[in-house]
Amino acid sequence: MKTKYLLVMSLVFVFSLSMLVSAVEVDIFQFKVETKDVLEKAAELYMEKNPDVRLNIQTVGGGDDYGAALRSRFASGNEPVIFNVGGPQDIDDWMDYLEDLSSEPWVDLAYKGVLDGVTVDGKIYGLPFNQEGYGFIYNKTIFQEAGIDPEVITSYDALVAALDKLEDQKGKLGLKAPIAFPAKEKWVTGLHLSNVAFSQEFGDVLTAYKADEVEFTYGEELKLLVDLQADYGYKPAGTKASLNAVDYSTQVDELFSLGQVAVIQQGNWVYASIASMDEELAVNIGILPLPLKGVVEDSIPVGVPMYWAVNKNRKAAEKEAAKDFLNWLYTSDKGKEMIINEFKFIPALSGYEGLKPSDPLAEDILEYSEAEKTISWVFMGYPSGWGEQILGANLQAYLAGDISWNELEENCKEEWSDVRK
Amino acid sequence: MKKNKLTFWAFVGPCLLAFIIVVIIPLIFGVYYSFTDWNGINADLTYVGISNYLELFSDKHFVNSFIFTTKFTIVSVILINVTGFSLALLVTRGLKMSNLLRTIFFMPNLIGGLILGFIWQFIFINAFASLGEYTGQMWLMGWLSTTKTSFWGLLILMTWQLSGYVMVIYIAAIQGIPKELLEAAQIDGANTWQRVKSIMLPLVRPAFTISLFLTLSNSFKLYDQNLSLTGGAPARSSEMLAMNIYNTAFSFMKFGEAQAKAVIFLIIVGIFTLSQVYISKKGEVEM
Numbered sequence: 001m002k003t004k005y006l007l008v009m010s011l012v013f014v015f016s017l018s019m020l021v022s023a024v025e026v027d028i029f030q031f032k033v034e035t036k037d038v039l040e041k042a043a044e045l046y047m048e049k050n051p052d053v054r055l056n057i058q059t060v061g062g063g064d065d066y067g068a069a070l071r072s073r074f075a076s077g078n079e080p081v082i083f084n085v086g087g088p089q090d091i092d093d094w095m096d097y098l099e100d101l102s103s104e105p106w107v108d109l110a111y112k113g114v115l116d117g118v119t120v121d122g123k124i125y126g127l128p129f130n131q132e133g134y135g136f137i138y139n140k141t142i143f144q145e146a147g148i149d150p151e152v153i154t155s156y157d158a159l160v161a162a163l164d165k166l167e168d169q170k171g172k173l174g175l176k177a178p179i180a181f182p183a184k185e186k187w188v189t190g191l192h193l194s195n196v197a198f199s200q201e202f203g204d205v206l207t208a209y210k211a212d213e214v215e216f217t218y219g220e221e222l223k224l225l226v227d228l229q230a231d232y233g234y235k236p237a238g239t240k241a242s243l244n245a246v247d248y249s250t251q252v253d254e255l256f257s258l259g260q261v262a263v264i265q266q267g268n269w270v271y272a273s274i275a276s277m278d279e280e281l282a283v284n285i286g287i288l289p290l291p292l293k294g295v296v297e298d299s300i301p302v303g304v305p306m307y308w309a310v311n312k313n314r315k316a317a318e319k320e321a322a323k324d325f326l327n328w329l330y331t332s333d334k335g336k337e338m339i340i341n342e343f344k345f346i347p348a349l350s351g352y353e354g355l356k357p358s359d360p361l362a363e364d365i366l367e368y369s370e371a372e373k374t375i376s377w378v379f380m381g382y383p384s385g386w387g388e389q390i391l392g393a394n395l396q397a398y399l400a401g402d403i404s405w406n407e408l409e410e411n412c413k414e415e416w417s418d419v420r421k
Numbered sequence: 422m423k424k425n426k427l428t429f430w431a432f433v434g435p436c437l438l439a440f441i442i443v444v445i446i447p448l449i450f451g452v453y454y455s456f457t458d459w460n461g462i463n464a465d466l467t468y469v470g471i472s473n474y475l476e477l478f479s480d481k482h483f484v485n486s487f488i489f490t491t492k493f494t495i496v497s498v499i500l501i502n503v504t505g506f507s508l509a510l511l512v513t514r515g516l517k518m519s520n521l522l523r524t525i526f527f528m529p530n531l532i533g534g535l536i537l538g539f540i541w542q543f544i545f546i547n548a549f550a551s552l553g554e555y556t557g558q559m560w561l562m563g564w565l566s567t568t569k570t571s572f573w574g575l576l577i578l579m580t581w582q583l584s585g586y587v588m589v590i591y592i593a594a595i596q597g598i599p600k601e602l603l604e605a606a607q608i609d610g611a612n613t614w615q616r617v618k619s620i621m622l623p624l625v626r627p628a629f630t631i632s633l634f635l636t637l638s639n640s641f642k643l644y645d646q647n648l649s650l651t652g653g654a655p656a657r658s659s660e661m662l663a664m665n666i667y668n669t670a671f672s673f674m675k676f677g678e679a680q681a682k683a684v685i686f687l688i689i690v691g692i693f694t695l696s697q698v699y700i701s702k703k704g705e706v707e708m
């Protein structure tokens with residue numbers, strides 16, 4: 001009896017040992033916290049189908065923190081096989097580690113423009129995560145009560161008229177203000193908002209990345225958008241300076257989700273947190289254009305937030321497994337279904353016909369895309385730190401009344417050319 | 422003698438080794454990197470001489486955060502020690518609630534700096550605003566949105582957190598004062614203030630030395646509370662030195678320049694704290 005037991009155990013042991021030895025380990029180091037669980041689920045599914053591959057997923061939150069963590073991962077010698085890069089600056093920095101992905105099957109499926117940021121000398125180094133878009137998200141119920149038709153808001157002046165209407169009926173509608181403007185979040189102002197003007201100045205992300213100088217060609221128009229949100233924005237202490245105390249969670253989770261403001265400048269990523277506060281509200285929201293007066297007034301910025309990259313310096317078997325997993329995730333039927341229904345992504349690749357995004361914001365963004373009313377994301381082409389720490393910080397000083405708009409432009413121009421000189 | 426040496430190294434060795442690995446070697450590397458244009462990834466470095474150091478003096482954000490940090494440190498050292506000492510006096514008076522009060526005053530120190538920052542952010546932004554709205558006191562609104570409120574916000578947070586800690590040091594010192602001295606003074610007709618001023622203060626001098634040192638270096642090197650409470654807002658005006666260095670490295674990706682700043686920072690902290698210890702040591706009285 002005992003020998004039999006021992007025999008079985010040792011067989012199991014030998015078997016699992018051989019599994020461990022033959023398995024290809026693929027370390028994935030990724031930034032998207034929101035989809036961490038689904039990604040792990042997808043990895044499980046993939047491993048069931050490919051028992052000789054083991055995927056280890058590690059997630060570190062977005063923004064600066066991911067970049068810092070990735071650097072330390074590489075510095076420690078524990079290099080991941082799959083990691084994320086953001087745009088031209090990252091591509092430049094990580095060039096020694098990037099595998100050429102030009103011959104991958106998904107390359108031909110990519111929508112026009114989505115690979116621009118990761119293309120160098122005709123070679124492609126990144127698979128786009130998804131597309132995201134932002135604009136003025138509005139509360140449909142409040143608009144209806146106020147008697148505003150969102151369909152006609154396709155210009156700056158129409159937007160001002162609508163905000164005036166909301167301002168007048170503030171008491172009746174139970175609003176604290178028409179808009180919530182989170183000046184504390186420098187990525188909302190310094191990156192997203194400014195993108196509207198700079199995408200027109202530069203055209204695309206690579207031009208921005210190569211530009212030695214920034215002109216503020218549409219500075220006046222950008223100022224209009226800042227002032228608009230400041231004037232109609234909720235000010236905690238009644239002064240414009242106090243806009244600097246409004247943060248993301250005050251804007252989205254509190255003011256907008258509780259119906260205390262009707263409009264916020266945000267993107268489709270806010271859907272989940274609004275839905276967790278108020279499901280009924282979450283299905284009654286839509287996106288209005290972010291109008292740059294007299295230049296482009298009916299479009300919203302749509303772009304790719306991050307790309308998947310494969311580490312060139314790892315073993316061939318690991319790289320093959322990594323590429324195969326990414327392929328499976330974005331082009332197989334099961335993968336596609338998960339991308340749409342569980343990741344809730346707006347795909348940056350074609351071939352997802354028949355699968356519809358399930359939230360109203362994603363639907364609106366697709367509509368803008370199909371009507372070609374989109375402008376590109378260029379903020380990944382700003383000098384490192386410029387958007388948030390320079391422009392965003394200067395915008396706070398402008399709102400506080402410490403500097404004039406001219407001084408803001410001068411400061412920002414100077415810092416840009418300092419870096420690019 | 423030989424055996425003595427062996428025990429000496431057996432005890433000192435491991436610590437020394439750890440110290441060399443985690444402090445000395447990184448320090449040497451850091452100084453080395455400060456003369457290069459490292460971007461945090463590549464191994465191929467270019468030697469750029471002292472240009473990183475020259476850059477510092479033209480970096481107005483660095484100068485600003487130096488001024489802000491210095492101002493903050495001066496006020497916070499005074500506030501924390503005055504509060505801590507007063508609390509220590511309060512809980513050594515033999516009140517019934519002494520032990521409970523000691524625990525309560527020490528408690529904030531048990532919560533991590535990051536969490537404290539977020540808690541106080543909620544208090545300053547939401548609780549203060551609701552209170553202000555309710556009572557009509559407009560000065561309670563929009564905290565942390567101006568440089569002044571950010572400055573005082575940080576100070577309130579740090580005082581709240583650290584005064585309990587220095588209180589414990591002062592309690593130990595006060596309890597070390599011989600009862601006879603105080604009693605004799607009382608019999609001679611000295612009132613409470615006179616007893617505190619002429620007997621307690623001189624005798625707790627060593628505790629002042631250590632508390633001043635702790636609060637000085639803590640305030641100067643502050644990072645986590647700064648990050649979670651204000652994040653440098655508004656307009657990077659409440660960005661303290663440690664945070665400025667972090668941003669230079671991880672937002673602007675200028676690792677060489679950040680290292681140069683860190684070296685200067687080390688020297689400044691060294692000068693400040695060592696001269697403080699030297700000065701306060703001089704005035705200590707032995708019993």
